Amino acid sequence: MHEVRIGVIGTGVMGTDHARKLAGSIPGARLTALQDFDAARAANLARDLDVLALPQAEDLIAHPEVDAVLVCSPDGSHAALGLQAIAAGKPVMIEKPLAAERAEAEAILRAEMAAGRRLVQVGYMRRFDPGYTEMKQTLTSGRIGAALFLHCRHRNAVSPDYLTSDLIIASTAGHEFDAARFLLGEEIAAATVISPRASRHAPERQPQFIVLESVSGTVVDIEAFTDARYGYDVQAELVGEDGTVALRPGPPTSIRIQAQDGTIVPQDWRARFADAYRIQFERWISSILTGAPNEGATAWDGYRAMLVIDAALAAWRAGARVAVEQPERPDFYR
Amino acid sequence: MHEVRIGVIGTGVMGTDHARKLAGSIPGARLTALQDFDAARAANLARDLDVLALPQAEDLIAHPEVDAVLVCSPDGSHAALGLQAIAAGKPVMIEKPLAAERAEAEAILRAEMAAGRRLVQVGYMRRFDPGYTEMKQTLTSGRIGAALFLHCRHRNAVSPDYLTSDLIIASTAGHEFDAARFLLGEEIAAATVISPRASRHAPERQPQFIVLESVSGTVVDIEAFTDARYGYDVQAELVGEDGTVALRPGPPTSIRIQAQDGTIVPQDWRARFADAYRIQFERWISSILTGAPNEGATAWDGYRAMLVIDAALAAWRAGARVAVEQPERPDFYR
């Protein structure tokens, strides 16, 4: 195989963005089919990109011109589509989260193990961001010693009305939970949540401050603030025994104007993580073509992120520290 | 009065540094007397600076050529010396903490109120640091909206053996507690402490991660890491509803050498807070000469910092959130 033919399920903002990338700029990828519950939306994009529009997700997964599937549909559909792709023996990348419910995630793990090969990747794209990658390399190189603290900031400029205080933990902070596991290379043992007051710009929801403890004793704190107004800003600093390494988000120019000297802050994730999404797709296609694994999040990683979310939600509701469940990792996922 | 004649009690590292500053570089100040429990140490410095060496702290406080007293002696002596200065009607600056025990601090409050005028200042010098001052101005200007988060980092390069995990809370983090009250302009309501594992460079003590909640609902997190090796580094970021403001510690040059582009990190507090100490003394002398108050920490501020320390220690021992006691502020301290 010299080329991977991709079908995309879900053509909302993110699915459309991804489909356009896969249609032209990822070596070895060829977009062949689209599907969306809004058939007209899918058809319009398909016409634009000169690919098939298929009526049902099942049709797309089964289609002979689809070698691999990208799932960008609503969270509630992730698990069922993942299971169908596994049944069809086709690689599937599922936008986070892996599943909406824990039992669904466990079903995916069982199905993938039964299939005998890893077909599922979860779209935690930060694992491919040049900044996160370099942070992890700096830590594993030993230059800064063992990790003691990891400080994380996740700020959106503005957020939709449906985002509630618990969704800030369950959805917004999910990227941070996976990033912490990825950077530290170990599991999260416990969560504590402390909520500041709401911003006047979003009085109906509270920002969240989540403190995780890793199994070996690293403390991870996460500011999750979805109404930061000034921009979309993801920061992280890893503090080790001998030094620190921090993200340095990337505008390639600085500007001095109107009494300020600095850099432009992007307004959403597209500019901030453009490289991460591109590299995630390149590595996914490459690993499908060569059979070699990549650094992407596995179904197991997706499942573990869900367990951290569960503990953080429980800690928030209880106002107390809650331990994260620690199921044993199957050999299949080692 | 055109000049304030100062006596310094305690001529250890900090007392010596302060005495030298007061002997020459603070307008309106004249150093006249020194005292230390190690009489020879005081005598040597006194000879060098051409001032009196007095045998007992009582002698210094009572001496007719001493208008105001600076207390740099061990913590256990602070309260007694403060009470003597109040009794003598002389302004006294006490290096932090105000007192070793809570009952002592309360005795100082009662004595000062009985004296009918504010004589005590606690040496929380960050209140005069240009960075902290500018942060507070930015917040009170309204430019970044109301405060939601305050992220604090306190890192020492190395620390003495006697420093224990509880002293990191009780002593090291004390500056952060006062700085949080100063920046936010309100009291601290509760404390939670989570400890990461110890660094291999100081296996006998754990760094600390302390999360405070202000009365109005701002979350303050403090990394207190006393063995950070690479340097002395105090950072803070205040996150408001409309923007953020952060300390930008101040080397006035940057350097590119040996494959790195950046700034030199100082190795101790002297370079980092030289301006803060200088300005603190200038304002103290000026307020003695003019009778006008300054931004310095009062005895009440010193007392409130001690209550936060008590709560944080209790939270650490209990592994749970502990409320900070909230005594009513006497009118005298409004």
Add this chain to the structure above:
Amino acid sequence: MHEVRIGVIGTGVMGTDHARKLAGSIPGARLTALQDFDAARAANLARDLDVLALPQAEDLIAHPEVDAVLVCSPDGSHAALGLQAIAAGKPVMIEKPLAAERAEAEAILRAEMAAGRRLVQVGYMRRFDPGYTEMKQTLTSGRIGAALFLHCRHRNAVSPDYLTSDLIIASTAGHEFDAARFLLGEEIAAATVISPRASRHAPERQPQFIVLESVSGTVVDIEAFTDARYGYDVQAELVGEDGTVALRPGPPTSIRIQAQDGTIVPQDWRARFADAYRIQFERWISSILTGAPNEGATAWDGYRAMLVIDAALAAWRAGARVAVEQPERPDFYR
């Protein structure tokens, strides 16, 4: 055509790097053939990449499985190979410079005009660097007003022995001359050169300081320092009537270690301009497939850079300001 089959002439350090990129990571590109004057070197790489090794450059240019040619051979061969590619009607990208001699460059212009379509692109990859692109966008957006100054720094960590003071102008600074024309969108009118003393690390050659004046009156100064030791460092600042915009080279992380806080400086051009080279190839392939022009340097741009080099060399030899020749731009290159 859905794919462009590429042949690479010259498999030295840069040619090898480019060949590996074209063999796998550029959408729409397929590497098919290599040639080098050292036949064994080409054969080894060809075996590794599973492509043809051809004995002569002529063979490669004429080969039916080569749709487009990349020239990475020594400067003296550029013009002849460019002319052959034009004669064959095949797109050719020539690593800078366009030609070794002015008459050769003019022959290319004539040949390309006679062919009636633009086939030549010169590998001034900075035109695709995200930093330079953003600088140009900032200028053309009008946000900083009209350009008055452009400050450029070109520093190599170390350089080969054959690099002489005049080659620093003729070869090293060539990238800067094209970048100035690209950023300002206009021609260079005059050059002045002032040479500082040599570094003790390279006593046989002098760094150069070159001051250009654009036709409309922007002053461009270029520090060309090929023995800067600490790293490979390309900087630029554009000063306009209302503000400035500067390159902010891109390590995605910062590090605090051993008393320094900053970023790692790369040691050569590969890390610094990896994105620029990748994007240059992507746009080249895309423009071959679609027929649409791109921002790359044309033969005319390559010729104009040579005229600036000639003036700068003359200015250096004369110790005086020398005007740059201003031939009229043929309509073909508008």
Add this chain to the structure above:
Amino acid sequence: MHEVRIGVIGTGVMGTDHARKLAGSIPGARLTALQDFDAARAANLARDLDVLALPQAEDLIAHPEVDAVLVCSPDGSHAALGLQAIAAGKPVMIEKPLAAERAEAEAILRAEMAAGRRLVQVGYMRRFDPGYTEMKQTLTSGRIGAALFLHCRHRNAVSPDYLTSDLIIASTAGHEFDAARFLLGEEIAAATVISPRASRHAPERQPQFIVLESVSGTVVDIEAFTDARYGYDVQAELVGEDGTVALRPGPPTSIRIQAQDGTIVPQDWRARFADAYRIQFERWISSILTGAPNEGATAWDGYRAMLVIDAALAAWRAGARVAVEQPERPDFYR
């Protein structure tokens, strides 16, 4: 003497600012007298600061309650006042320039040498700026090797109408000429001037680009741009054989607001050089009290800066490189 009684001549913007500083915040200084050609202006300030207002500059210089004189009056009066202070045997600090005409400056040198002790300091305050001081220390420490380039930027936000293209060289750039001599520790040998076009905000004058060559072969380039709009910005980068050191102007906080992350740029010299002026006065007073010399600019330094100005003006008019006259330094000024 425990105190230096100061008289200030000239109470315009700068003289007023200086008088207020000397009236309260400089240890060992006491402001006693003011004089201005506008007697009412001087009288008002004198009343406010509770000092004498004297009718004539001669009266002030001769007054028994004036130990030292600060000259802030118009440039044309500098030399005459300097000579009178020397005749009175009183230390005098003259705001730059030392004199309006070269012959006047030479008269001051002769008078000071005849007096047999150094009485004159020129107010090139950057010699006391923490950034310039640290740059010089970095160079003299040997850490970056010998200097090869010095890049200087001088930008004002806005400028008065009377400022002409030649005054940008003669007055604005004067600080840069002294700073270059101070940092490099050697004389300037030649000057070349290249002028970009004027900004639309000040079409009647051109910014200037001045290239100096030091005696040992360091190239110094100076952007002098007096209408930069966005703020007052003084930058410098010293490039050595092994590394570089640059000014990092000092806001002690950074801010993220309205899609920008950076620091506030001051609008004039007061905030930018507040420390430099304060330290300059402290060292001046201290050297008067102790008799020890300081790093301040001597009359000789003031004279040499004038010779560089003369050469730069000549170079600008001639459009060619002009050598700086190199009079021999008298032993008195070694």
